[in-house]
Amino acid sequence: xxxxxxxxxxxxxxxxxxxxxxxxxxxxxxxxxxxxxxxxxxxxxxxxxxxxxxxxxxxxxxxxxxxxxxxxxxxxxxxxxxxxxxxxxxxxxxxxxxxxxxxxxxxxxxxxxxxxxxxxxxxxxxxxxxxxxxxxxxxxxxxxxxxxxxxxxxxxxxxxxxxxxxxxxxxxxxxxxxxxxxxxxxxxxxxxxxxxxxxxxxxxxxxxxxxxxxxxxxxxxxxxxxxxxxxxxxxxxxxxxxxxxxxxxxxxxxxxxxxxxxxxxxxxxxxxxxxxxxxxxxxxxxxxxxxxxxxxxxxxxxxxxxxx
Amino acid sequence: xxxxxxxxxxxxxxxxxxxxxxxxxxxxxxxxxxxxxxxxxxxxxxxxxxxxxxxxxxxxxxxxxxxxxxxxxxxxxxxxxxxxxxxxxxxxxxxxxxxxxxxxxxxxxxxxxxxxxxxxxxxxxxxxxxxxxxxxxxxxxxxxxxxxxxxxxxxxxxxxxxxxxxxxxxxxxxxxxxxxxxxxxxxxxxxxxxxxxxxxxxxxxxxxxxxxxxxxxxxxxxxxxxxxxxxxxxxxxxxxxxxxxxxxxxxxxxxxxxxxxxxxxxxxxxxxxxxxxxxxxxxxxxxxxxxxxxxxxxxxxxxxxxxxxxxxxxxxxxxxxxxxxxxxxxxxxxxxxxxxxxxxxxxxxxxxxxxxxxxxxxxxxxxxxxxxxxxxxxxxxxx
Numbered sequence: 001x002x003x004x005x006x007x008x009x010x011x012x013x014x015x016x017x018x019x020x021x022x023x024x025x026x027x028x029x030x031x032x033x034x035x036x037x038x039x040x041x042x043x044x045x046x047x048x049x050x051x052x053x054x055x056x057x058x059x060x061x062x063x064x065x066x067x068x069x070x071x072x073x074x075x076x077x078x079x080x081x082x083x084x085x086x087x088x089x090x091x092x093x094x095x096x097x098x099x100x101x102x103x104x105x106x107x108x109x110x111x112x113x114x115x116x117x118x119x120x121x122x123x124x125x126x127x128x129x130x131x132x133x134x135x136x137x138x139x140x141x142x143x144x145x146x147x148x149x150x151x152x153x154x155x156x157x158x159x160x161x162x163x164x165x166x167x168x169x170x171x172x173x174x175x176x177x178x179x180x181x182x183x184x185x186x187x188x189x190x191x192x193x194x195x196x197x198x199x200x201x202x203x204x205x206x207x208x209x210x211x212x213x214x215x216x217x218x219x220x221x222x223x224x225x226x227x228x229x230x231x232x233x234x235x236x237x238x239x240x241x242x243x244x245x246x247x248x249x250x251x252x253x254x255x256x257x258x259x260x261x262x263x264x265x266x267x268x269x270x271x272x273x274x275x276x277x278x279x280x281x282x283x284x285x286x287x288x289x290x291x292x293x294x295x296x297x298x299x300x301x302x303x304x305x306x307x308x
Numbered sequence: 309x310x311x312x313x314x315x316x317x318x319x320x321x322x323x324x325x326x327x328x329x330x331x332x333x334x335x336x337x338x339x340x341x342x343x344x345x346x347x348x349x350x351x352x353x354x355x356x357x358x359x360x361x362x363x364x365x366x367x368x369x370x371x372x373x374x375x376x377x378x379x380x381x382x383x384x385x386x387x388x389x390x391x392x393x394x395x396x397x398x399x400x401x402x403x404x405x406x407x408x409x410x411x412x413x414x415x416x417x418x419x420x421x422x423x424x425x426x427x428x429x430x431x432x433x434x435x436x437x438x439x440x441x442x443x444x445x446x447x448x449x450x451x452x453x454x455x456x457x458x459x460x461x462x463x464x465x466x467x468x469x470x471x472x473x474x475x476x477x478x479x480x481x482x483x484x485x486x487x488x489x490x491x492x493x494x495x496x497x498x499x500x501x502x503x504x505x506x507x508x509x510x511x512x513x514x515x516x517x518x519x520x521x522x523x524x525x526x527x528x529x530x531x532x533x534x535x536x537x538x539x540x541x542x543x544x545x546x547x548x549x550x551x552x553x554x555x556x557x558x559x560x561x562x563x564x565x566x567x568x569x570x571x572x573x574x575x576x577x578x579x580x581x582x583x584x585x586x587x588x589x590x591x592x593x594x595x596x597x598x599x600x601x602x603x604x605x606x607x608x609x610x611x612x613x614x615x616x617x618x619x620x621x622x623x624x625x626x627x628x629x630x631x632x633x634x635x636x637x638x639x640x641x642x643x644x645x646x647x648x649x650x651x652x653x654x655x656x657x658x659x660x661x662x663x664x665x666x667x668x669x670x671x672x673x674x675x676x677x678x679x680x681x682x683x684x685x686x687x688x689x690x691x
Contacts, residue, residue, distance in 0.1 A: 015439065015440055017439040017443070019365070019435055021365060021368070021427060021428055021431065021432070022428065023367070023368045023426050023427050023428075024425065024426055024427075025367070025368065025426050026327065026328050026329075026330065026331050026332075026423065026425075026426065027331055028329075028330050028331030028333065028334045029329065029330070029334070031331065058378070059330075059331065059333065059334050059337075059379065060333065060334075060337065060378050060379040060380075060381075061378070061381075062378040062383065063383070064381055064383075065337075065351065065378065065379065065380055065381020065382070065383070066381070158329075160328030160329065161328055164368060166365075166368055170439070172439055172440065174440070178440055178441075182440070196555060201555070203555060205438075205440070205441045205553075211551040211553075211554035211555065211556075212554055212555060212556055230455075230459060230559060231452070231455035231456050231458055231459040231559050232455050232458055233447075233450075233451055233452075233453075233454030233455045233457075233458055233506040233507060233508070233509065234454075234504065234506065234507040235447050235451060235506050236503070236504045236505055236506065236507060237450075237505040237506065239428075239430040239431060239447065239448060240428040240430070240431045241428065241430075241431040241434065242447070243444070243445075250445065250447050250451040250452070250454075250455060250506070251455070252452070252455055259555035260553045260554070260555050260557075261553060262441070262442070263437070263441075263442035263445050263446065263452075264445055265445050271504060271507060275507065279458065279462070280458060280459045280462055281462075296440075296444070297440070297441060297442070297444055297445075298444050298445075
């Protein structure tokens with residue numbers, strides 16, 4: 001067994017990565033009805049058999065899991081039950097009159113002017129539909145009359161799909177092994193792995209502990225930028241996030257001098273030709289990008305088949 | 309060895325390409341209601357709950373169990389959420405099995421789901437790749453699955469035609485599955501002539517993208533009789549892992565599946581899987597995987613999967629029917645699939661399968677897996 005060395009934090013550059021994803025979310029019947037109805041300036045709530053009223057409407061009771069017996073209209077007024085300030089805006093919980101839950105939303109007031117138990121009233125945003133932000137927020141109205149939950153004859157049809165997007169930014173720490181590998185790619189245009197214990201072949205990407213022997217790996221070794229395909233497929237479908245034009249080959253390549261695979265692409269002219277020419281065992285060579293290297297795997301633009 | 313554990317109730321949704329009438333939580337509720345009804349129980353009878361889903365990025369709700377708990381009335385119970393890619397449902401069932409076998413629960417509800425219509429499936433799976441090393445060129449799960457198949461093609465003879473036979477078999481079987489949403493018979497030639505997506509994977513080798521949920525109730529021996537006189541007993545269950553880029557990782561047999569099946573067969577007294585199993589359910593997200601599983605599960609020796617499918621042995625009327633339910637080809641709500649396969653196998657040995665009941669089925673094999681093809685598991689169920 002190995003023992004981890006003593007270590008201490010050092011500030012080093014990080015590896016930036018981004019995940020950008022579009023979604024089409026289904027709110028379900030209750031939330032879908034609430035979202036459809038905000039354009040009519042109605043706050044839709046669920047009334048359960050227990051007598052509880054929950055706004056915005058929910059498909060299931062958080063007390064017992066039961067489904068609501070009816071949708072009802074909640075009043076626009078209520079009482080402030082909690083508040084705090086985040087990112088220079090005030091958010092809080094509002095217990096709408098006649099309802100049994102706390103509705104989280106913006107509070108349109110200064111923190112200093114707020115106290116628990118104050119009467120509040122919804123302020124609507126004319127420009128917004130299909131969102132809980134159609135209510136701009138709740139403002140303090142000390143003499144707001146106490147509203148009542150009203151029955152509903154009919155509602156708009158629930159929204160089936162809500163567009164949504166997530167953009168996630170990450171700063172990954174390289175660690176000493178990846179750090180050196182990417183430094184070598186950027187500075188010297190070479191892929192360096194570390195030797196498996198008692199062997200001259202390199203683990204690439206390099207790592208501190210050998211996967212098989214579970215012992216410390218050995219010394220650093222430069223791998224060639226030529227190699228052999230272990231597995232490959234011909235990508236002929238367009239999927240979100242792709243950076244290459246189809247068709248092209250997705251290949252798992254073992255570089256000469258390494259024992260593990262790297263993933264890269266090979267450009268092709270035609271699918272039929274690629275089926276014949278590119279297969280496990282095919283020899284390939286890296287084609288580096290022109291211009292300044294950035295210290296990423298994409299400093300290799302692609303691989304190409306070595307015609308022998 | 310722990311206590312005996314049986315599957316005493318099952319339920320799944322009618323899977324579809326897109327459910328715009330229910331949220332994720334509503335989808336889960338449907339499967340749970342059916343499983344509890346099948347087990348003649350209510351939530352009050354359940355001690356612990358396991359919620360299993362695929363990666364959060366599939367549908368953009370982090371820690372969805374908080375939402376699910378409200379929808380199924382599980383407030384106040386012990387609830388854990390578990391995720392393990394495509395094998396999430398199976399891993400969830402394994403966690404539930406441990407709870408009951410270990411004596412910590414008499415009855416555990418396992419519910420697994422994914423609502424894949426909501427996000428970008430292949431791109432989300434690409435985020436499984438190392439962000440430093442490979443993600444830039446990843447093509448979801450399909451790119452590497454096809455690459456592995458290509459490697460097996462030359463060495464193990466897993467031809468395009470053999471995989472097409474798998475696709476045609478499973479698609480045909482799915483027609484009678486009341487929960488499947490792709491029900492169209494195709495010929496081997498149709499598969500071979502369908503559009504290459506990630507060649508050698510072609511359009512008809514690929515399962516649909518689905519919204520769906522599935523739930524099972526696991527019970528101790530002591531309590532099982534309240535639900536059924538014929539539980540599906542779990543005789544062994546394991547889920548193993550291999551390193552994703554180790555120098556000795558083989559692209560041929562699935563090493564973790566071979567390890568898992570060795571453990572499970574020993575526990576269940578299986579020495580000749582081909583003869584001892586009456587029916588098999590495997591999670592074959594692409595048709596080529598089923599060939600790989602024949603060999604990794606020991607249904608045939610390495611290199612003979614193409615012969616096995618060609619012989620007709622794995623057809624409904626063969627000596628070892630594989631995927632009478634149609635497998636993933638009928639529906640593929642990824643996180644739920646491990647539980648769906650367990651349900652299809654459990655109902656076989658309980659004698660109440662709704663797609664194609666295999667006559668007198670007593671012992672069934674279930675396979676599931678996920679991750680970067682590095683997580684594979686199996687279970688043996690018997691009446």
